[in-house]
Amino acid sequence: MSETTPSPQPDAPAQPPLVVNIQYVKDLSFEVPGAPTIYTTLRAQPQVAINLDVQARRVTEGGNAYEVTLMIRAEATDPAAPPATNGQTPAPVVFIAELTYAGVFTLTGLPDNAIEPVLLVECPRILFPFARNILADVTRDGGFPPVLLQPIDFVQLWQSRRAAGAQPAA
Numbered sequence: 001m002s003e004t005t006p007s008p009q010p011d012a013p014a015q016p017p018l019v020v021n022i023q024y025v026k027d028l029s030f031e032v033p034g035a036p037t038i039y040t041t042l043r044a045q046p047q048v049a050i051n052l053d054v055q056a057r058r059v060t061e062g063g064n065a066y067e068v069t070l071m072i073r074a075e076a077t078d079p080a081a082p083p084a085t086n087g088q089t090p091a092p093v094v095f096i097a098e099l100t101y102a103g104v105f106t107l108t109g110l111p112d113n114a115i116e117p118v119l120l121v122e123c124p125r126i127l128f129p130f131a132r133n134i135l136a137d138v139t140r141d142g143g144f145p146p147v148l149l150q151p152i153d154f155v156q157l158w159q160s161r162r163a164a165g166a167q168p169a170a
Contacts, residue, residue: 015108016108017107017108018107018118019106020105020126021065021103021104023102023130024103025099025100025134026100026101027098027099027100028098028099028100028138029096029098030096030097030098030138030139030142031095032095032143033093033096034093034094038092038094041078042078042094043080045145046078046079046094046144046145047078048074048076048147049074049077050073050074050147052072052073052152053071054068054069054070054124054154055071056119056120059104064106064108066106066123067103067104068102068104068105068119068123069101070127070131071098071099071100072099072101072135073098074095074096074135074139075097076144077091078091078092094144095139097139097147099134099135101130101131101134102127103123105119107119116158117158120154120158120161122154124152124154128149128151135147135149136149
């Protein structure tokens, strides 16, 4: 007979440093100010301007759960619209899509200097493909070509934000 010694069992499994608790649409708006006329007068693909922002905040004071929010605004104009008589009026707005997509993340065991880059770079990288898909679907379902966002360099966005002196709400 042989004796076996049971291997030591850890008290608890090691928790990963970043856990995605939930992702959700916090706010979604799609407007077509010129409907239904715009659908018959639009002759060219709309020109779309994109604005993107990332924010992070602690869910509870002293806790390790954070809400990270991607705010995306897509405003499309008609580049082929005839100029106004005074030449000062911008091209007419075709549609405005605004999406606020968020996730709650738990950070465990990270050094203090790593929390900000994880919240403003890694977490948005996780959220972005889902937000991109929602924006494409809503613009397509609105009767227009889908807005397909190009990949975003969140490292560069974070670095430029720090250089500009913006303080993230972590």
